Amino acid sequence: MTQPHRLFITLTLLALIAVGAVIYQQYLTQGGQVLRVATTTSLYATGLLDALGEAFRKSHPGAVVQFIAVGTGEALRRAEMGDADLVLVHAPALEAEYIAKGVLGEGVIFAYNYFMIVGPSEDPAHIAGKDPVAAVREIYRAGELGYxxxxxxxxESGTHVREMTLWRLAGLEPDGKSWYLETGSGMAETLRVANERRAYTLTDVGTWLKLEKELKELQPLVAEGDILLNIYSAYIVNQNKNNELARLFMEFITSEEGQEIIREFLPMFRPIGQDTIEELRQRWELLKEV
Amino acid sequence: MTFDEVVAIIVRSLMISGSATALASVWSIPTAMKLVMSDSRASRVLIDVSNALTSMPTVILGLILYLVLSRSGPLGSLGILYTPIAITIGQSLLITPYIISLTVSLLFEKRREVWETALSLGATRWQAAATAVKEGAAQLITVMLIAFNRAIGELGVALMLGGNIKGFTRVMTTAIALEVSRGDFSLALTMGGALLTLTMLIAITTRLVSKIL
Structure with missing residues (x-):
């Protein structure tokens, strides 16, 4: 007759060994100090963060930097929950909100680039070369007419926040319109949807340059205007678990070595220079308000 | 992504989902046995609940566990969020209703032919249930295989609880999602092919093994 306890003991032993193996591997990998960085997807998908992380590891042996790539909104939310030590984000208005809430501490600007409006080559709304706010007005009009x-x-990513700013500055509310499609996904997926539907969209220049070749239906139409400046900042989360390492990483990405790595990613990302940093700070203050 | 990295991701996926399956079996199979044995109204309701829970969206389970394991959550002090063990726990909970439901239906089937014979030969109820489980060992392995496949193929829990951290919690499904978002479709498809090949190989192996049993 089969003894039931023998079955349970076998199963339990099996599970213990398996779970033990996972924990052991975790222990092996996790030696040293761990820094958790919640980051926006555009920085990660372009490969910039892996490059920065590797260089940082070289100069700081024993440090483990873990990137969790989510949108800016989710990164800040996770920081508020206490699940990140450092955030890399690009939405001044949201950043200001979380600074006011006391979630974010010290911060620096470490890179910038531009947003642009891309759309179908034949440009049915005639936005090419226009001012960004005028361009979304034209898109709204053409959308209402069905063109x-x-x-x-x-x-609620940084790009989405900026897009909402454009609509607000234009005094328009596209939500719920049949020509206004919300994907709820990352920049690459959204660009692909725009490509398939031959639609307009707002993108950061980094993701656009990475995918440009396969987006045959689209081309950049509006790329000029102060409102399209995209500023990437790093903040130490107040409720962090590794203040020293967070500070070291923040210092590293603004150091000469870190900026040199960012320079290699031109024109996807631009490093900050002595001459530009003051202006970027002022522009950040302005973008925070709109 | 280098070849070594891909191999490491595959091994990591196997370990995490394999241990999740083993872990879930420890509590799910005895629970299923108990449910079939008692055969009361309460146990029938529990079986219905378990059947219904198989439809749990992985992201919802991931979110619930995220809130529990977060540093500001009730179990935050454990500090296991964004580690492989968090994914193992999440996946084991995800597949628990699968194992219970499938084992229950397997046992009901075996009940008449094996169980009642065992009882008539003077076995206790647990001994009879264990005999039924043993007689159904081949099918039980299939049950665990289905549960394992569900675990290794899911994305929501691995993404929410693991965070897709390179070299640490990146598993096959989160790697595929990342490559899609990076625009590298060919690498994503290759990884998807590897995942399917792997589960197929495991299915064939277990079929051969359970034939011997």
């Missing part, structure tokens, strides 16, 4: 579509991230 154009606009694809939105719809995920």
């Amino acid at each position: 154009a579509f606009f694809v939105s991230r719809g995920d």
Whole structure:
């Protein structure tokens, strides 16, 4: 007759060995200090962060930097929950909100680039070369007439926040319109949707340059305007678990070595220079308000 | 992504989902036995609940566990969020209703032919249930295989609890999602092919093994 306890003991032993192996491997990998960085997807998807992380590890042996790539909104939310030591984000208005809440501490600007409006080559809304706010007005008009579509991230990412700013500055509310499509996904997916639907969308220049070749239906139409400046900042989370390492990493990405790595990613990302940093700070203050 | 990295991701996926399956079996199979044995109204309701829970969206389970394991959550002091063990726990909870439901239906089937014979030969109820489980060992391995495949193929829990950290919690599904978002479709498809090949190989191996049993 089968003894039931023998079955349970076998199963339990098996599980213990398996779980033990996972914990052991975790222990092996996790030696040293761990820094958790919640970051925006555009920085990660372009490969910039892996490059920065590797260089940092070389100069700081024993340090483990873990990147968790989510949108700016989710990164800040996770920081508020206490699950990140450092955040890398690009939405001044949201950043200001979380600074006011006391979630974010000290911060620096470490890179910048531009947003741009891309759309179908034949440009049915005639926005090419226009001012960004005028361009979204034209898209709205063409959308209402049934000539154009606009694809939105719809995920509270830095890009989405900026897009909402553009609509607000234009005094328009596209939400719920049949020509306004919200993907709720990352920049690459959203660009692909725009490409398939031959629609307009707002993108950061980094992701655009990475995918440009396969987005045959789209081309950049509006790339000029102060409102399209995209500023990437790093903040130490007040409620962090590794203040020293967070500070070291923040110092590293603004150091000469870190900026040199960012320079290698030109024109996807631009390093900050002595001459530009003051202006970027002022522009950040302005973007925070709009 | 280098070849070594891909191999490491595959091994990591196997370890995490394999241990999740083993762990879930420890509590799920005895629970299923108990449910079939008692055969009361309460146990029938529990079986219905378990059946319903198989539809749990992985992201919802991931989110619930994220809130529990977060530093500001009730179990935050354990500090296991964004570690492989967090994914193991999440996946084991995810597949628990699968193992219970499938084992229950397997046992009901075996009940008449094996169980009642065992009882008539003077076995206790647990001994009879254990005999039924043993007689159904081949099918039970299939149950665990389905649960394992569910675990290794899911994305929501691994992404929410693991965070897709390179070289640490990146598993096959989160790696595929990342490559899609990076625009590298060919690498994503290759990884998807590797995942399917792997589960197929495991399915064939277990079928051969359970034939011997």
